[in-house]
Amino acid sequence: MKIHQLSLFLENKPGQMIGPCRLLARENINIRTLTLADTQQFGILRLIVSDWKRAAGLLTEAGFVVNVAEVVAVEVPDRPGGLSAILEALENCVNIEYMYAFPFASADRAVLIFRFDKPDDAITCLQAAGINVLSDVQVYDRIEK
Amino acid sequence: MIKMPDVCQTGFHPASTPDYIPVARMRELQLRRLRAVVARAYEHVALFRRRLEERSLGPECIRSLDDIRRLPFTVKSDLRDTYPFGLFASPMQEVVRLHASSGTTGKPIVVAYTKQDVDVWTSVMVRTLAACTLHEGDIIQNAYGYGLFTGGLGAHYGAEGLGATVVPISGGNTERQIMIMKDFGVTAICCTPSYFIHLLDRAGDLGVDIRSLPLRVGVFGAEPWTESMRRHIESAAGIKAYDIYGLSEIIGPGVASECYCQTGLHVFEDHFYPEIIDPDSGETLPDGAEGELVLSTLSKHAMPMIRYRTRDITAIETEPCPCGRTIRRIRRIGRRSDDMFIVRGINVFPSQIESALLAVEGTMPHYQIILTRQKGLDEIEVQIEVTPEVFSDKIGALEDLNRRLVKALDQTLGLRVNVRMVGPRSIARSEGKARRVIDRRDVSD
Numbered sequence: 216m217k218i219h220q221l222s223l224f225l226e227n228k229p230g231q232m233i234g235p236c237r238l239l240a241r242e243n244i245n246i247r248t249l250t251l252a253d254t255q256q257f258g259i260l261r262l263i264v265s266d267w268k269r270a271a272g273l274l275t276e277a278g279f280v281v282n283v284a285e286v287v288a289v290e291v292p293d294r295p296g297g298l299s300a301i302l303e304a305l306e307n308c309v310n311i312e313y314m315y316a317f318p319f320a321s322a323d324r325a326v327l328i329f330r331f332d333k334p335d336d337a338i339t340c341l342q343a344a345g346i347n348v349l350s351d352v353q354v355y356d357r358i359e360k
Numbered sequence: 361m362i363k364m365p366d367v368c369q370t371g372f373h374p375a376s377t378p379d380y381i382p383v384a385r386m387r388e389l390q391l392r393r394l395r396a397v398v399a400r401a402y403e404h405v406a407l408f409r410r411r412l413e414e415r416s417l418g419p420e421c422i423r424s425l426d427d428i429r430r431l432p433f434t435v436k437s438d439l440r441d442t443y444p445f446g447l448f449a450s451p452m453q454e455v456v457r458l459h460a461s462s463g464t465t466g467k468p469i470v471v472a473y474t475k476q477d478v479d480v481w482t483s484v485m486v487r488t489l490a491a492c493t494l495h496e497g498d499i500i501q502n503a504y505g506y507g508l509f510t511g512g513l514g515a516h517y518g519a520e521g522l523g524a525t526v527v528p529i530s531g532g533n534t535e536r537q538i539m540i541m542k543d544f545g546v547t548a549i550c551c552t553p554s555y556f557i558h559l560l561d562r563a564g565d566l567g568v569d570i571r572s573l574p575l576r577v578g579v580f581g582a583e584p585w586t587e588s589m590r591r592h593i594e595s596a597a598g599i600k601a602y603d604i605y606g607l608s609e610i611i612g613p614g615v616a617s618e619c620y621c622q623t624g625l626h627v628f629e630d631h632f633y634p635e636i637i638d639p640d641s642g643e644t645l646p647d648g649a650e651g652e653l654v655l656s657t658l659s660k661h662a663m664p665m666i667r668y669r670t671r672d673i674t675a676i677e678t679e680p681c682p683c684g685r686t687i688r689r690i691r692r693i694g695r696r697s698d699d700m701f702i703v704r705g706i707n708v709f710p711s712q713i714e715s716a717l718l719a720v721e722g723t724m725p726h727y728q729i730i731l732t733r734q735k736g737l738d739e740i741e742v743q744i745e746v747t748p749e750v751f752s753d754k755i756g757a758l759e760d761l762n763r764r765l766v767k768a769l770d771q772t773l774g775l776r777v778n779v780r781m782v783g784p785r786s787i788a789r790s791e792g793k794a795r796r797v798i799d800r801r802d803v804s805d
Contacts, residue, residue, distance in 0.1 A: 282753045329756070
């Protein structure tokens with residue numbers, strides 16, 4: 216149930232993001248969603264893409280430092296209290312390293328991407344609480360619509 | 361009377377006999393050989409003859425070993441200026457092998473061997489491997505690169521000469537290295553220490569515990585490494601890790617080697633005569649004093665090197681070694697004299713920075729040192745290219761790595777250093793080696 220997220224090291228200066236984006240565009244790989252984490256010195260571009268294996272290979276070949284991490288995608292109703300139900304399920308189970316969220320264009324639902332220290336334990340807790348954990352295909356599917 | 365040591369404990373091989381000859385006899389042998397090699401170089405190497413004539417000296421000026429101080433130094437640029445064959449003392453018909461090492465400025469330096477030189481090289485590598493406690497029956501995985509680099513073939517001939525079984529796997533393809541190490545029951549490996557650390561990491565990823573394998577010895581050289589790296593390697597791999605020393609200009613690997621005591625490297629001084637000099641004045645320093653290592657080849661035919669300045673900083677140990685070898689030891693080499701810079705009055709060598717980076721990251725990242733002066737105070741920044749091995753998607757992990765690097769550098773140098781992680785390939789490579797130090801300090805202010 217885990218999905219694959221690519222992370223790229225970027226220096227904190229203008230023009231750093233365009234290289235990988237241009238490469239993925241040329242190869243017809245769609246960026247499903249992304250988040251950019253920044254520090255004073257550097258940034259980390261985290262990407263969920265349509266074909267992560269090919270994207271990781273192409274980016275590595277092009278000289279980027281790429282990290283592949285397993286993250287967990289969860290579907291929630293897009294309304295007050297949606298997130299807190301999930302956090303309650305995880306409260307005594309695992310630590311969240313970071314997360315990001317995005318809504319669907321045409322639905323009352325949102326997708327949350329979680330990076331856990333123990334993703335397998337997290338999935339067990341979430342599913343036990345009846346929360347919908349999405350597979351790779353489902354995530355791409357949901358975001359596309 | 362030569363006292364022969366116990367075979368098992370000290371790794372004795374018949375070729376190691378000269379390691380134990382009485383000091384006085386060694387000095388006689390060295391003097392005889394020094395006179396012969398000076399005469400040979402004078403006769404056949406134009407540059408050497410011209411330099412002696414400029415000093416109104418002839419080959420007969422060597423009456424005692426101390427007279428070596430009268431001879432001019434040979435430096436790396438001499439090899440470059442006479443590229444490719446200008447320092448050869450043998451006609452090409454007698455040269456059976458050429459090697460070359462990467463230069464910092466384009467052209468490599470070329471070294472030559474006669475059949476007899478190759479035999480000497482083999483014998484000193486046999487003595488090296490024997491000192492590292494290897495013997496017949498050992499299966500040696502030789503992961504030094506085969507080719508123009510002297511490491512691969514030098515270790516190969518030595519291992520065969522020892523009577524051990526050689527696996528000539530050369531460098532690279534780490535997964536195959538691990539598979540073969542396991543399947544062949546390899547007992548010893550020859551490679552650079554940083555490559556071995558990389559191999560250990562890979563083995564961990566693949567679920568192979570090197571400690572459970574028959575591997576018992578690592579013969580590591582060709583780059584500086586530290587005692588903390590040795591401790592890490594020995595405990596993580598369950599082996600003994602030995603330091604060996606050599607350079608192509610002299611012969612390749614096989615100039616000096618540690619023994620089981622691991623307290624300095626024995627110089628095979630029946631073939632390579634060591635001196636320690638003050639790198640600034642060129643004056644010879646007494647045994648025990650730290651300075652630049654200068655080596656003279658005592659038996660080389662194709663390419664004699666007289667007083668070659670290695671730029672490596674070390675000292676000759678004065679105490680006899682408990683292993684019983686009478687040949688002198690040099691202290692483990694941690695730094696070189698030609699790349700030192702001074703920050704806030706403290707001498708800094710890039711090799712110190714390298715060993716700190718190696719200790720933290722396990723492998724050597726590409727790096728550059730930037731010196732600036734802000735408000736009259738020198739600042740030192742080390743830029744380090746991020747490698748896939750250390751890169752994480754978590755900011756905390758990268759910040760933690762940065763903190764550990766700063767701490768290791770602080771402890772090694774005694775200086776507060778700024779560490780900046782930069783993108784892959786963002787540090788310019790010149791031809792061959794990179795320019796390590798960029799000095800932007802404006803001395804006029």
